Amino acid sequence: MRNFLIAGNWKMNCGISATNKLLNGIKEITTSLPDGVDGLVCPPSISLQTAADVLEDIEGMTLGAQNVHFEDNGAYTGEISTQMLNEVGSEYVILGHSERREYFGETDKIVNAKVLKSLEDGLKTVICVGESLKERKADEHKLRVRKQVQAALTGVEDGDATNVVIAYEPIWAIGTGETATPDQAQEMHKMIRSVLEGVFNQESASKIQILYGGSMKPHNAEELLQQPDVDGGLIGGASLKADSFTEIIDIAKQLV
Numbered sequence: 150m151r152n153f154l155i156a157g158n159w160k161m162n163c164g165i166s167a168t169n170k171l172l173n174g175i176k177e178i179t180t181s182l183p184d185g186v187d188g189l190v191c192p193p194s195i196s197l198q199t200a201a202d203v204l205e206d207i208e209g210m211t212l213g214a215q216n217v218h219f220e221d222n223g224a225y226t227g228e229i230s231t232q233m234l235n236e237v238g239s240e241y242v243i244l245g246h247s248e249r250r251e252y253f254g255e256t257d258k259i260v261n262a263k264v265l266k267s268l269e270d271g272l273k274t275v276i277c278v279g280e281s282l283k284e285r286k287a288d289e290h291k292l293r294v295r296k297q298v299q300a301a302l303t304g305v306e307d308g309d310a311t312n313v314v315i316a317y318e319p320i321w322a323i324g325t326g327e328t329a330t331p332d333q334a335q336e337m338h339k340m341i342r343s344v345l346e347g348v349f350n351q352e353s354a355s356k357i358q359i360l361y362g363g364s365m366k367p368h369n370a371e372e373l374l375q376q377p378d379v380d381g382g383l384i385g386g387a388s389l390k391a392d393s394f395t396e397i398i399d400i401a402k403q404l405v
């Protein structure tokens with residue numbers, strides 16, 4: 150079956166020294182992840198090399214970036230390329246986070262271009278989707294998320310399914326302390342899995358990890374991770390402390 154993936158999205162937190170401190174704190178608690186649980190940390194770009202160095206001593210925990218450009222190189226001030234991520238040892242890249250969509254104007258089309266480029270260049274993609282509170286209240290959440298998943302995966306081949314991870318992150322739950330209930334999460338993850346079955350063959354779709362993100366904390370992780378289609382978490386705030394992040398890893402371990 151699918152491994153759990155416990156992923157930390159550090160957002161715009163942790164420069165080089167804070168990255169060193171946080172990852173060494175994690176290393177003091179665990180130097181190897183349990184069977185059935187994959188770990189991932191996604192620091193800001195400037196801290197990727199520092200993180201890569203410490204992660205050499207933490208077995209089963211890999212490195213990811215928070216964004217990438219869809220061109221190879223060139224006049225794109227402030228951007229980084231897939232080749233740069235490969236060089237620093239980043240295995241994953243988060244794409245289409247709602248904060249990038251909202252504050253940096255990323256459209257479904259841009260997200261799709263980034264997904265295709267990342268997969269072509271050997272990166273695993275964590276594709277974020279999720280509805281706003283307004284959309285949920287208007288009962289448009291399923292339609293919205295379905296469209297986001299389909300748009301992001303347009304043109305992705307079956308053979309690339311193993312490099313795709315989806316993160317369902319309802320915008321109203323991000324950084325608010327308000328979490329989707331386990332039933333709400335399961336309902337959406339199941340729907341996403343059915344969309345994936347329309348894009349890929351059934352076997353490939355069944356292997357794709359679907360993470361939940363939005364105020365996942367040690368106190369609510371168990372009930373969320375117990376859901377059959379919740380295969381891990383994309384964690385913001387609680388991934389910035391070694392003890393809460395490793396606590397969630399321990400919770401996943403007990404559910405394997």
Ligand SMILES: O=C(CO)COP(=O)(O)O
Nearest residue numbers: 158323324363364385386
């Ligand atoms: O946006 C998130 C992860 O990508 C979730 O953030 P929080 O866990 O802080 O709500």
